[in-house]
Amino acid sequence: MTPAWAKVLIPIVLIAIGAVLVWAFSLAALEGGDRLALIALERVPESGVSNPITSVLLNFRAYDTLLEVAVLLTALLGIWSLGPAAPAFQPASPILGGMIAWVVPLLILSTGYMLWAGGHAPGGAFQAGALLGAAGVTLALGGDASAGLPGETRLRFLSVLGVLVFTAVGVILMALGYGFLTYPEGYAKWLIIFIETAATLSIGVTLAAAYLGGEPRDERTSRSAT
Amino acid sequence: MNFDAFLPAAIVLSSMIPGALIFFLKEESHRLRTVLNMTGALVKLVLVIWMIWGVYDGHSYETRLTLAPGIDLVLSADALSVLFVALSTLLWLVTTIYAIGYLEDSPNRSRFFGFFSLCVSATVGIALSGTLLTFVVFYEILTLATYPLVAHRGTPDAARGAKIYLAYTMGGGALLLVGAIWLQALVGPVEFTQGGILGNAPEEIRGTLVIIFFVLLGGLGVKAALVPLHGWLPQAMVAPAPVSALLHAVAVVKAGAFGIVRVVYDVYGVQFAHSNGLLFALGIIASITIIYGSLMALTQDSLKKRLAYSTVSQVSYIALGASIFGPIATIGGVVHLVHQGLMKITLFFCAGNYAEALGVHKVSEMDGVGKRMPGTSLAFTLGALGMIGIPPVAGFVSKWYLGLGAAEAGANWVLAVLVASSLLNAAYFLPILYKTWFRPTPTQWPAEHPHPGRLEIGGALLWPPLITAALALAAGLFAAAPFTPLEWASLIAEREYGR
Amino acid sequence: MITQFLYGGSGILLFLLGTWSFIVHPPLIRKLIAINVMGAGVFHTLVALAYRGLTAPADPVPHALVLTGIVVAVSATALALAFGQRLDRDHGSSADDD
């Protein structure tokens, strides 16, 4: 338990740190100027997409994003390694079941839109993936033990698809002489969409599988019995 | 790389490589293990003879490995190192034969012989060290390689002895390390140079240099068993006899004593050490150790313990020789490095034989062993007489030169120490000899293992003490012939004082 | 400028609140929540930095960093929750019994 003196001391120290932080950030914000904004905005037209954030995520700093998809995969693998999943939820009542049957297709449809919109407006692979994952979670809440996910082999393949496509595109571009993750002129747009599609699928599947927990088994149905 | 630059390294590697290979052998592969051991020992002997010849001719051998800018590992040969290398190589060969016989059918022999070889490699490395850093490196490796040998038996006693041994030597190692680095921080890399390197050190660091000398002495004194740092030596007696032989005659205590000689002559320079009172201090410590060791030896009933305290006393003759200013005493000290080795290894071999054949561990049980084991007892007698300093055994030569040197330097109190210690030596060795030869044989020995052959004990156990005893006798009888330890020690003294 | 200051300042406040909560509360699940509050604070601050006035387009780099950061934080949270669940299941007690 925290001793009494610490209860007093910790807030005081933290407030002092806070004061320094506010001061430092104010100074920094005042002197900061345009930072990378102008450089980035200027190069957006060359990036293959018109949404500046997507340009940064999938072109200027694509390597960050690659590692980020890998982080997501790591989390899923870690969850799988922790043992079997919790038992599935009770099957939903007919009314709820009916609503789920409506909502899930809608979510999947929005996934597609979000993915496409990312190129020029707010949106992109992560937002789309999150929607796809939500579809899976909805199914799971409705009592679907597999959350609509495929069997082990395909599930494993889908969950690594994002990292696979991302890295493979990078390495192939490197081998072709452009450099790792360096899109050749004119192909940037399509390559980005290709990567984003794969990433969306992976992210959606990963989120849903992470929600379920437990290592995938080939006979998914057998789990609901336990 | 030409051969001259490789020879010192080759001498170290000639036992290190077989040692490393031996670890990997199966327990049952006696033959292969013996072949590896003997090949290493013989190759080393050949290389060392080559080197002796070369050094005598004024040839220089140096292996230099740069670890980092300004930090070199240097193995090089001068007269002093060759003396020590020759001693350890010769005695290693003999001890290996003895150990093969002694450990017949005992467990964990691959481990034993592996570390045994590493131990000799480290000793040879110490002998050939050309810089203080190199010396520290091999000095610590020696600690590491001997620890498993002391602990080898695995009894609680052995574990305790090993622990005490380790505590002492690690502490000593730390002191030596600090001293060596301190010196290097003050004057740059310390290469062993005849005549020393501190002769013209600036006045203002002299005080610090004196302190460093005592730090180094503290580190070296542990292995050399200077009082009050000798506590580990009697405890380490739990080790098997060949290990005790090696520890006492060749490796550990000699490494300490050799280090003291190196530091006095080749780092500080005898002139510097003399004029700053370091020699006098060393002489006092050595004298105290000599007397104390002898007194303690008197009171021991355990034969190995008595020999151990005798070692404490005898090894300090070397330090004593180094502490008297003048070439004659130097000859006495340096030659004792070899003589004490020959005599003490003989005594330990014999003690091992008594224990192995008859189960005799104590002085009080030694009545009449001379009749039962005449060969071993002959060797023992020669070694003991040498220790007392009775001519013509080698020990006499050492003491003669020490005394002569002391008289020449006007240090009469050293003469008194020598006389007193010789009397004490006689007091603790002569009763043993008396019991051995003149008391009746008891009806039953403590634990007799009859030997099937016609010898009193296996040949591998009998010949080594006879050989080393003969060598000790020869070193005294033919002291003036070329290539004897004495002649070589004179060469060393000449070169140290030569300029 | 005031807007930016308010956003940034509240980000720092959240960061500190999270830190405080992490240090003070032993239950691991509360520590996890605390970290998410801290994360929200950092992301808040970064978003505030991107603001360049009403007329100029925002700096896209901090926005992208925040997006990446959020995904990383979500992944870490998911893994931590799975750890907690595993501890729960093993013992039936909550994950904070130490």
Place this chain on the structure above:
Amino acid sequence: MMIDLLALAVAFPLLGAVVVTATPSHARGLGLASAVLTTLTSLVLSLGVWRDGSVRSDFGGWGAPLGIGLQADGLSVAMLVMSNLVALAVSVYAGSYFSATARRHFWPLWLLLWSALNGLFLATDLFNLYVTLELLGLSAAALGALSGTRAAVAANLRYLLVGLLGSMTYLMGVALLYSRYGMLDIGLLAEVIEPGLVAWTAMALMFSGLFLKAALFPMHFWLPPAHANAPAPVSAALSALVVKAAFYLVLRLWLDLFDPVLNASVANVLGLLGAGAVIWGSWRALRAERLKLLAAYSTVAQMGYLFIAFPLLVATPPGLARDNLLAAVVLLAMTHGFAKAGFFLAAGLVQKTAGHDRINELGGAAQALPAATFAIGLAGVALIGLPPSGTFLAKWIMIEQAMIQGLWWWVVVIMLGTLLAAAYIFRVLGHAFNREPTPYRFVNDARTEIPALLLAFISAFVLGLIAQPLWTLLDQGVLG
């Protein structure tokens, strides 16, 4: 055709992880293949840097400040070589160590950890480092929990959370630097950064985050349970590599970014914490009842030595002496990497044979496994700092420099730590000498014992005696 070894050093393990995840039934074969491929890539890359100097690669062709790239100089390559060799040995060992089910979980996470390590040593961008750190932290915690015991899961949850706290604090510092200077590339930032409140605060934030991850005393509390309860090959990687990565970052930022901001008082604080780590960690290691816990506390202590180097570095004027000191620190980190990995791998074998790792009851197991015991002994030589290990050379240089600068306090700490280390190592080795006459073979299971033995051997014999190439290597972009 173009080969970008920098990208491949990260991409190969990543692709390996993908392949292993997709085909779990071939996890071991494919995993080992990726391990070999990754190691070869790193070695070839390192050889190139050793010969021709540092290399940089900008991904996407944008270049800093807009894009991200990877860069290999002497310092990063030194860590890269150490990590990849250790990781390869761990891989070979793990191939036989884990059961068939555990193997499916181990390999993908392990390869992800590996790519994070390689990415971290080569990174040049502060935010990219944050992502790499998280990848490292998540995969490390997940791997650490693979032993499946409650203690392991609890300890690694704590580790995960502390790691996250560290990353968040680090990220706040990065945000501050970005808001003032508008860049994230270390090299570019170094050109414009100036002493002042902003730089100082950012440094404090980033360093505190990294200290947590490096388990610097007194922020080490999470390390011993996490490392002691993980499966042996994972403990090896965590102790030898993962905490070392955080230290590498501190050193890297110290040298490349915050050099103008720093002063002696900051360095002294680091040194003081390091001294605390040395004394406290060694003491706890001496008192530990379990072999792996001993090794974990020893890691806390050994990390301390690395931080003691900072006050010495600051006190030493630029020149040969400072270069030597810097190389000594890197050598110390590398040697500890090999030694601790070898120690843990060997400890794992002893634990498997004995069924437990309580030190006082290990006698028989230690004697039945001469190779493992030997590996512990050799690694012990390096942990204590006895010659001819790399640690010995490094400590020699550090002590000499401390003496030249008259900083006696650090000499005392280093020597005290050395003696304590000797005490705890020989406390273990003492149990290897038993009366039981075990008719033994030196090597019983080559695939697990040889990696442990090799790692320990490298730490005790190779790094100290053949240290010269490290100086050559560090001349590429780190030494003055």
